[in-house]
Amino acid sequence: MKALIVSGDQFEDTELLVPWYRLLEENIEVDIASAQVGVITGKHGYTVTAGFSLEALVPDYYDLLILPGGKAPAQLRELEPLLEIVRHFFAKEKIVAAICHGPQILVSADVLTGRKATCYQGVAEELKDAGAEYQDAEVVVDNNLITSRIPSDLPAFCREMMKQWWELERE
Amino acid sequence: MKALIVSGDQFEDTELLVPWYRLLEENIEVDIASAQVGVITGKHGYTVTAGFSLEALVPDYYDLLILPGGKAPAQLRELEPLLEIVRHFFAKEKIVAAICHGPQILVSADVLTGRKATCYQGVAEELKDAGAEYQDAEVVVDNNLITSRIPSDLPAFCREMMKQWWELERE
Numbered sequence: 576m577k578a579l580i581v582s583g584d585q586f587e588d589t590e591l592l593v594p595w596y597r598l599l600e601e602n603i604e605v606d607i608a609s610a611q612v613g614v615i616t617g618k619h620g621y622t623v624t625a626g627f628s629l630e631a632l633v634p635d636y637y638d639l640l641i642l643p644g645g646k647a648p649a650q651l652r653e654l655e656p657l658l659e660i661v662r663h664f665f666a667k668e669k670i671v672a673a674i675c676h677g678p679q680i681l682v683s684a685d686v687l688t689g690r691k692a693t694c695y696q697g698v699a700e701e702l703k704d705a706g707a708e709y710q711d712a713e714v715v716v717d718n719n720l721i722t723s724r725i726p727s728d729l730p731a732f733c734r735e736m737m738k739q740w741w742e743l744e745r746e
Numbered sequence: 747m748k749a750l751i752v753s754g755d756q757f758e759d760t761e762l763l764v765p766w767y768r769l770l771e772e773n774i775e776v777d778i779a780s781a782q783v784g785v786i787t788g789k790h791g792y793t794v795t796a797g798f799s800l801e802a803l804v805p806d807y808y809d810l811l812i813l814p815g816g817k818a819p820a821q822l823r824e825l826e827p828l829l830e831i832v833r834h835f836f837a838k839e840k841i842v843a844a845i846c847h848g849p850q851i852l853v854s855a856d857v858l859t860g861r862k863a864t865c866y867q868g869v870a871e872e873l874k875d876a877g878a879e880y881q882d883a884e885v886v887v888d889n890n891l892i893t894s895r896i897p898s899d900l901p902a903f904c905r906e907m908m909k910q911w912w913e914l915e916r917e
Contacts, residue, residue: 588790592760593767599901600768600908619759619790730770737771 578605578639587645588617589726590674594641597733618645629656634663644675652683672721672736691717749776749810758816759788760897761845765812768904789816800827805834815846823854843892843907862888864895
């Protein structure tokens with residue numbers, strides 16, 4: 576089993592680093608992908624190396640997709656290869672965990688109709704317009720979909736992410 | 747059971763936030779203390795509220811002490827109330843987890859004689875001078891003492907911290 580984080584420059588630093596480190600703590604293999612291979616820099620200056628480009632990714636290899644927030648999703652949502660990856664995860668009912676502005680990518684992939692979800696306050700209207708049932712809670716779980724609002728929701732976000740991971744691992 | 751994080755302005759943001767969020771994920775109660783009560787700001791701009799001053803702390807209430815790095819420890823190590831708290835933790839063999847520049851506080855508290863430990867590379871010499879058996883590893887565990895070097899060691903640091911916490915909880 577393997578996890579995938581997709582982000583880009585101006586990511587919200589803790590929203591990438593905290594779930595990543597959480598998975599590494601459990602010795603889980605995690606790949607980081609972006610539009611291109613290379614170093615991406617967060618809003619607060621942390622840097623992370625994206626080892627995969629979106630075009631080169633094989634989504635079948637992954638069981639969990641993490642979409643951190645920040646300003647990266649506004650760029651990433653325009654990239655058709657990423658929207659295809661997201662649709663793959665939803666079609667296969669794999670775990671998708673998106674936080675803050677991350678759910679913008681789900682809006683663009685058009686996968687939220689009838690799904691319970693949350694996001695950063697400023698994204699709520701477009702989430703509703705995309706057909707989601709928006710809830711203002713630290714974490715919202717709707718089957719394989721886990722969403723949160725802000726960095727301080729990360730403990731709840733990671734709790735639900737790990738719960739689903741372990742359930743999957745037991746299957 | 748309860749955990750305590752002691753830091754101050756210019757803390758290394760992830761070294762405070764990642765262990766804090768990790769404990770909150772487990773619904774563990776965590777207090778944050780600093781020289782004074784109030785907001786402290788990390789090197790990367792994240793802010794955290796210290797709800798306790800060092801002078802007002804009752805160390806008996808706590809089972810785990812976390813000392814994040816950054817530039818905060820250079821100031822904190824001068825504060826006798828903190829050194830007394832650290833000596834309490836060592837005397838009672840409670841869990842102490844220090845990372846990066848955090849072990850500078852242990853040097854000043856004079857609790858490292860004969861103990862295996864690690865720290866940020868630039869702190870290694872004074873660690874050795876304080877009598878520690880320095881090791882260059884992502885995490886070094888010597889009974890109740892857990893130490894790491896840098897932010898990317900956080901997964902290993904948290905792994906050992908949680909392991910000791912759960913052992914203690916089972917007792």
